[in-house]
Amino acid sequence: MFNRNRIYLAIFIGLSGLALTACGGGGSLTKDSAETPSETVVTPPPIITPPATNDWQAGVFNPASNYINQCAIPRTGNDPYNENKPYPDKAGSEFTEKMWLRSWSNETYLWYDEITDKNPSSFATVAAYFKQLKTEQTTDSGAKKDNYHYSEPTVDFYKEAQSGVVSGYGINWTFIANTPPRILRVAYLEDNSPAANSGIQRGDTILAVDDVSIDINTQSGVETLNNVIFSPTAGESHNFKIRSNDGIEKSRTITAGNITKTPVQNVNTFSTKNNTRVGYMQFNSHISVAQQGLIDAINKFKADQVDELVIDFRYNGGGLLALSSQLAYMVAGPANTDDFYYYKTIQNDKQPIEQPLPFINQEIDYSTFEGKQTLLPDLNLSKVYVLSTSGTCSASEAFINGLKGIDIEVVLIGDKTCGKPYGFTPTHNCATTYYTIQFSGANYKGFGEYADGLTPTPSPQFLADVKGCPVADDFDHQLGDSNEALLSTALYHIKNDSCPLNAQSAKKKFSYASRAADGLELTPPKSLYNTNMDLTWLNKGKSND
Known part of the structure; x- marks a missing residue:
C-alpha cells in the first residue's frame, strides 16, 4: 500500500518524433508576463566574477557539489518558488557551470560511460557544452538512443510544473x-x-x-x-x-x-446497443492540476456504472509518474493492485537501488509531494482501452506497461507510441533547469524495453506488442465524437472483441516523394517535446512505516 509519508516526485521528460503536440501552442513563459513574480528578474550583482581556473583533466571528475550554484551571472534577491528563500547563487563563471554539468552528468546520467569527455573550455557557451553531454548511440531500429536531453529557464519549469x-x-x-x-x-x-x-x-x-x-x-x-x-x-x-x-x-x-492547461477533457459515458456502458475521457498531460479532474471523471464513471473504459492518451506526452500510478490504481482498484508494484527504476551503477513505486491509492498534495488521508475512487476493471499516437509518451506508456505487468488487459487503439521508457529529475543550477536521462523503468514482470514504442496489433508477437488495432488519427471529427476513427474502433472492439476489417486500411498514407530535398524543418522549442514527468524518491524526514 502507498505510504503517505514518502512519495515519488515526478519530473518533466518528453515527446519524440515529428508527430508532436506542442504544449499550449507556445514555448517558454516570458519574463515580463503579468503572472511572473518580479522577484524572478535576474539582476547581475555589482561584483567581479573571478577568473575560471581550468582544472579539467580528461577522465578525472571532482564531485558536482564542488561547482554547484557557482554562476557566471548570479541571481540576487529571494526565490518566489522556494518559500522566498535567498537564491543559492554564488559568483562563478561559465567554466564552473560547465564543470558542474560535467560532474553531474558523470554521476547521474544513465549511460555516463558513453559520454565523450571533452574539454569544457573548447565550447563557446554553457548550452553548447551541455548539448553534447549525452550518448550518440542508437536503438535497434537505428533511432537515436537519447532524444530527451534539454534545458529551460528555471522560472518556466516552476510555472508549468x-x-x-x-x-x-x-x-x-x-x-x-x-x-x-x-x-x-x-x-x-x-x-x-x-x-x-x-x-x-x-x-x-x-x-x-x-x-x-x-x-x-x-x-x-x-x-x-x-x-x-x-x-x-x-x-x-x-x-x-x-x-x-x-x-x-x-x-x-x-x-x-x-x-x-486543461489536462482532462471530454468526459462522457456512452451506451452501446447491447446496453454496455462505456466511459471515455481525453487525458492530455500528467501534470498536478489533473489530479482533481481525474478523480471527478472516475467518480462519474463509477456513478454511471461503466462496464468499459476508454482513455484517450493520443496527445499525452507524459508527466508525473506518481499521477500515472494513481490513475492506474483508480482503473484497476485494490483487488487487482494489492501486493504488486507499478514501476521499478533502473539507474546507473553509481546510484543506490530505489524501492519500486507502488500503485498509489491516495490523493497527493502536489505542493508538498506528500500523500493525503483521502483514498482514491476506483473502478475495479480488469481491462482498459487506450487510444494512442506517436505523441503518447513516458508516463502514458508507463501506465500501459504498468497495468500489463499485473495482467490487466490493455487494448491499444491507434498508432505506435513514442518509445520513452526513460526518466530524469529536473535539476536546477544558475537559473537553468537541466534534464538528462537518469533512469529507465520496468513493470512488475520486469519488462521495460520499449525504446522503439509500444505497438498495437491484433496478434501480439513481441513483448513490446500490445493487443489492439492500428488506426490513423482522424482530424475530420472532434475528439470524443463516437464517429471519430480511434474511438469508434474502440467501441467496435468492445462489442466484437476484434478489430474492424478496415482498421488497418484506415491508416492514412502520405507521400513524401515531392518534398524538398533541402527543405528546412520547423523546429519547436525542445521544451515542447518534453512535457512529461517521471520520478525521484523524496524522503520527507518522517517515518517510513
Whole structure:
C-alpha cells in the first residue's frame, strides 16, 4: 500500500518524433508576463566574477557539489518558488557551470560511460557544452538512443510544473510533415483559450501566419514561423490563415496569453446497443492540476456504472509518474493492485537501488509531494482501452506497461507510441533547469524495453506488442465524437472483441516523394517535446512505516 509519508516526485521528460503536440501552442513563459513574480528578474550583482581556473583533466571528475550554484551571472534577491528563500547563487563563471554539468552528468546520467569527455573550455557557451553531454548511440531500429536531453529557464519549469501555465494561444499542434510542403494541423484546444474563443477547431490546417506561408523555405521565414507559432510572448497578436475541414479558408487574429492547461477533457459515458456502458475521457498531460479532474471523471464513471473504459492518451506526452500510478490504481482498484508494484527504476551503477513505486491509492498534495488521508475512487476493471499516437509518451506508456505487468488487459487503439521508457529529475543550477536521462523503468514482470514504442496489433508477437488495432488519427471529427476513427474502433472492439476489417486500411498514407530535398524543418522549442514527468524518491524526514 502507498505510504503517505514518502512519495515519488515526478519530473518533466518528453515527446519524440515529428508527430508532436506542442504544449499550449507556445514555448517558454516570458519574463515580463503579468503572472511572473518580479522577484524572478535576474539582476547581475555589482561584483567581479573571478577568473575560471581550468582544472579539467580528461577522465578525472571532482564531485558536482564542488561547482554547484557557482554562476557566471548570479541571481540576487529571494526565490518566489522556494518559500522566498535567498537564491543559492554564488559568483562563478561559465567554466564552473560547465564543470558542474560535467560532474553531474558523470554521476547521474544513465549511460555516463558513453559520454565523450571533452574539454569544457573548447565550447563557446554553457548550452553548447551541455548539448553534447549525452550518448550518440542508437536503438535497434537505428533511432537515436537519447532524444530527451534539454534545458529551460528555471522560472518556466516552476510555472508549468506548479500551475500548468504556459504562454501561447491554447492550440496543441500535430505535424504531419514539417518540411515543405508542410502539414501542420490543430490537434486540440485548451478550454476557454484565445484560440478556442476565436473559432479555431481541431483539424484546422495552417496555411500562413502574418502573411508568411507555412511552406516558406528561407531561414528567416522559418525563424518567423517558429517564433510566432511556438514561442509567442503573452500579449502579442498574430494573424493565422487557416483551412478548415470543410475546405473553407478563414483568417483569425489571435492574441497569445498565459494559458492554463486543461489536462482532462471530454468526459462522457456512452451506451452501446447491447446496453454496455462505456466511459471515455481525453487525458492530455500528467501534470498536478489533473489530479482533481481525474478523480471527478472516475467518480462519474463509477456513478454511471461503466462496464468499459476508454482513455484517450493520443496527445499525452507524459508527466508525473506518481499521477500515472494513481490513475492506474483508480482503473484497476485494490483487488487487482494489492501486493504488486507499478514501476521499478533502473539507474546507473553509481546510484543506490530505489524501492519500486507502488500503485498509489491516495490523493497527493502536489505542493508538498506528500500523500493525503483521502483514498482514491476506483473502478475495479480488469481491462482498459487506450487510444494512442506517436505523441503518447513516458508516463502514458508507463501506465500501459504498468497495468500489463499485473495482467490487466490493455487494448491499444491507434498508432505506435513514442518509445520513452526513460526518466530524469529536473535539476536546477544558475537559473537553468537541466534534464538528462537518469533512469529507465520496468513493470512488475520486469519488462521495460520499449525504446522503439509500444505497438498495437491484433496478434501480439513481441513483448513490446500490445493487443489492439492500428488506426490513423482522424482530424475530420472532434475528439470524443463516437464517429471519430480511434474511438469508434474502440467501441467496435468492445462489442466484437476484434478489430474492424478496415482498421488497418484506415491508416492514412502520405507521400513524401515531392518534398524538398533541402527543405528546412520547423523546429519547436525542445521544451515542447518534453512535457512529461517521471520520478525521484523524496524522503520527507518522517517515518517510513
